[in-house]
Amino acid sequence: MEKQLSEKKAAVLLTNGFEQSEFEVPVEALREAGIIVEVISIKKGIIKGWKDGNWGDEFIVDLEIEKAITTDYDVLLLPGGVINSDKLRAHESAVKFVTNFYEQGKPIAAICHAPWILINAGIVKGKRLTSYPSLKVDLINAGAEWVDEEVVATDNLITSRNPKDLPTFCAKMIEGINNGMHVF
Numbered sequence: 227m228e229k230q231l232s233e234k235k236a237a238v239l240l241t242n243g244f245e246q247s248e249f250e251v252p253v254e255a256l257r258e259a260g261i262i263v264e265v266i267s268i269k270k271g272i273i274k275g276w277k278d279g280n281w282g283d284e285f286i287v288d289l290e291i292e293k294a295i296t297t298d299y300d301v302l303l304l305p306g307g308v309i310n311s312d313k314l315r316a317h318e319s320a321v322k323f324v325t326n327f328y329e330q331g332k333p334i335a336a337i338c339h340a341p342w343i344l345i346n347a348g349i350v351k352g353k354r355l356t357s358y359p360s361l362k363v364d365l366i367n368a369g370a371e372w373v374d375e376e377v378v379a380t381d382n383l384i385t386s387r388n389p390k391d392l393p394t395f396c397a398k399m400i401e402g403i404n405n406g407m408h409v410f
Contacts, residue, residue, distance in 0.1 A: 232260035234300040234403060237327075239291070239320060239343075241268045243309025246275030246282040247389045248337045252303050255396035261301070261403070264288040268317055276307050291319045296326040301403050306338025306358065306388075315346040325349065328382065335384040335399040337391070341365060344383065354378055355385045 236256045240249060256263050267273050267287040275282035296302075302324065304314075314320040324347040327334055336344055341357040342364065344350050351369030356378045365372045376391045377384065377398045384402055386395035 235262045237299040238303045245307035246277040248305035251392045304336040304340035311339035333402040337386040
């Protein structure tokens with residue numbers, strides 16, 4: 227029997243320098259849908275967002291990546307931000323967490339610069355994706371088909387370009403959780 231959304235749990239993987247709106251808006255959408263949200267990062271404690279070209283607010287980390295188990299979650303949210311995404315794609319445990327999520331066929335929602343992590347996880351080849359425009363060549367070189375669209379859903383991957391796309395991104399993420407992703 228399919229779990230109700232109120233019984234589902236989302237992992238949000240990020241570290242210092244994440245684009246704050248790409249964290250706050252999707253997390254609010256997940257919580258409004260009744261989904262439990264846990265913030266996972268490279269280390270426990272406090273992390274800082276990036277907002278309007280400066281350091282933003284501080285947020286509490288619920289769990290460090292080394293203690294996170296992918297089978298405990300139903301969806302993975304990867305907010306963007308240059309600093310955040312670059313740090314995560316170089317962190318072995320973070321990349322392994324994303325790879326495991328993908329291999330389990332669970333929805334992964336990545337916005338802006340977050341598809342960098344998908345590249346390092348080795349899961350973009352042959353996939354139709356979008357991202358912040360500066361990642362276009364990186365994604366193409368990794369074997370993805372890059373398109374300039376508000377949101378793209380392929381298999382269990384949902385990608386989007388930037389904060390302006392958040393309403394559509396959030397709607398597609400919730401739809402993907404509801405429908406088990408493979409309807410796209």
